[in-house]
Amino acid sequence: MAAGFRALDALCPFGAEVLRQLGGVEKIVPPMFWRPKDDNVKLEDHAERLCLSDDLETWNVEVYPISVRDVSGWTELWEEKASGAAVATIVDRLEKSLLSRDWFSAHALGTITCYLAWHHPEYATLMLQTEDLDNDPLTILTFGAFQITNKTSCRIAVRTLSHLLRGPSAASVVTDLLEREEGSNLDAVLKMVGSPDPTLRRNALVVCARLAEASTEGMKYLLKDGIKTEFWHTVRQGMLHEEKYVRKATGAFLRAIIPKCLEITDFIAVDWLDDIVAYVADTDGEYRLPGVLLLGTLATQESLWQKLEDAYAHVALKFVLRDSTSAYLRAAAAHPNVRERARSACLALVFVRRILDWGLERPFGTNFAPS
Numbered sequence: 001m002a003a004g005f006r007a008l009d010a011l012c013p014f015g016a017e018v019l020r021q022l023g024g025v026e027k028i029v030p031p032m033f034w035r036p037k038d039d040n041v042k043l044e045d046h047a048e049r050l051c052l053s054d055d056l057e058t059w060n061v062e063v064y065p066i067s068v069r070d071v072s073g074w075t076e077l078w079e080e081k082a083s084g085a086a087v088a089t090i091v092d093r094l095e096k097s098l099l100s101r102d103w104f105s106a107h108a109l110g111t112i113t114c115y116l117a118w119h120h121p122e123y124a125t126l127m128l129q130t131e132d133l134d135n136d137p138l139t140i141l142t143f144g145a146f147q148i149t150n151k152t153s154c155r156i157a158v159r160t161l162s163h164l165l166r167g168p169s170a171a172s173v174v175t176d177l178l179e180r181e182e183g184s185n186l187d188a189v190l191k192m193v194g195s196p197d198p199t200l201r202r203n204a205l206v207v208c209a210r211l212a213e214a215s216t217e218g219m220k221y222l223l224k225d226g227i228k229t230e231f232w233h234t235v236r237q238g239m240l241h242e243e244k245y246v247r248k249a250t251g252a253f254l255r256a257i258i259p260k261c262l263e264i265t266d267f268i269a270v271d272w273l274d275d276i277v278a279y280v281a282d283t284d285g286e287y288r289l290p291g292v293l294l295l296g297t298l299a300t301q302e303s304l305w306q307k308l309e310d311a312y313a314h315v316a317l318k319f320v321l322r323d324s325t326s327a328y329l330r331a332a333a334a335h336p337n338v339r340e341r342a343r344s345a346c347l348a349l350v351f352v353r354r355i356l357d358w359g360l361e362r363p364f365g366t367n368f369a370p371s
Contacts, residue, residue: 008108015105018093019112022086029115030078033071034063037286039327050328051252051290052206053245054118054159061286069120082116082123091130095140103150110156113141117160121167128169138164138176139184146184151197158189158203165210165218174211174218186211186221194234198243205238205249212257219261227266236272239279244287247279251290259297273298273307292332 008016022028035041041050049064068077090109097105116123130137141164144150144157164173177186192204211218226232238250254276258267267273276298280291298304 012097012102012104012108014097014102015093015108018090018105018109022089025112028082028086028090028112030068030081030119032065032067032119035066036063037061037328041328043328043331046328047293047332050286051248051255051293052209053248054206067119069122078119082119082126084126087116087123087126088130091127091137091140092133095133095135098140098143098153099134101149103153106144106150107152107156110141110144110153110160114156114160114163117141117163121169124164124167125169128164128173138173142177145192146188151200155197155200155203158192158200158207161189162203162206162210165207165214170210170214171217174215174221178217178221190222190231193231193238198241198246201238201241202243202246202249205235205246205253208235209249209253209256212253212260219257222257223261223263227263227270227272236275239275239291240282244283247283248287248290251276251279251288251294255290255294255297258294264301268304268307273304289332296332 008019019025019028037050043050046064049066053061054065068074090112094106094109094113097103097109113127116127127141128137133140142157142161144153144155145161146157147154161173164170179185189204189207192200193208195201195204208222212222235250235253238246239254241247241250258264258272276291276294280288280295283291
């Protein structure tokens with residue numbers, strides 16, 4: 001701890017002093033657990049968490065983080081963390097750091113607020129209810145997203161926004177951002193899906209996914225000009241981006257919005273389905289998970305059975321052959337909804353079962369009638 005504070009003192013003495021007075025990071029932020037993505041992972045329990053990865057797990061896809069708040073029996077590890085007074089102090093000092101352009105202190109304090117919002121919506125609500133500030137809390141927490149001077153502050157703020165778009169406060173956050181003036185509203189964040197910075201691009205796509213899930217208002221905003229806009233063209237390109245974590249975030253966004261929107265026929269009419277299948281077929285490992293689950297959901301639409309019959313069977317087969325050691329990935333390839341409703345998935349499941357039983361003795365082109 002002493003070495004950490006010496007480093008902070010050198011980079012951001014103001015931020016270091018704030019954290020020191022509050023007892024250090026470990027007195028504020030609850031702990032997290034790292035869970036391996038092994039056969040103990042149940043897809044039905046963790047699909048959302050696995051699809052919308054946070055930056056915490058971008059660089060190591062073999063594990064995923066889970067907050068102590070999400071694990072029963074560990075109340076003593078978090079009940080004395082992040083008190084209302086401590087949260088209010090951090091938000092207040094973050095505002096002062098931003099106003100004085102003390103970027104390193106803003107990075108340190110902004111990271112704390114970001115992880116608190118990640119841990120639990122209760123902390124997000126605490127931060128958004130902070131009083132006696134010069135600006136409203138949401139403006140402070142997202143300030144970095146609407147400036148171009150400091151890239152790190154922008155990344156932190158966009159990540160924080162993605163976490164604020166969860167839980168009870170999500171709908172009010174959407175409404176607030178939609179009512180803001182140009183330059184400090186959601187348009188600025190949506191433009192980031194085309195950022196040359198792949199990390200910022202991934203974070204912006206996660207915000208879009210959260211926005212689609214947060215409220216009907218958010219869904220309508222994303223589709224207000226149809227799907228033939230520069231924004232949607234950029235999203236479409238993201239499915240085959242060179243960075244796999246950008247592909248995954250794009251798939252998660254499409255999974256959050258396409259099955260629920262009235263414009264689903266527009267997506268099908270301009271061949272988005274082909275690009276989704278291409279993304280799933282040409283992306284390795286767990287990065288394709290959102291796309292596989294999206295195809296499973298789309299296969300329940302009667303009008304799409306025929307369109308998916310050939311492509312989805314091939315993708316499911318290729319998926320299982322490549323990642324057969326991961327139980328949750330195999331479960332995604334043979335999604336229950338698809339098995340029950342779509343002939344295409346039944347065919348895919350038979351392919352999978354026969355291949356797993358027989359190995360590769362038969363050529364890929366062998367036809368199997370669904371049982």
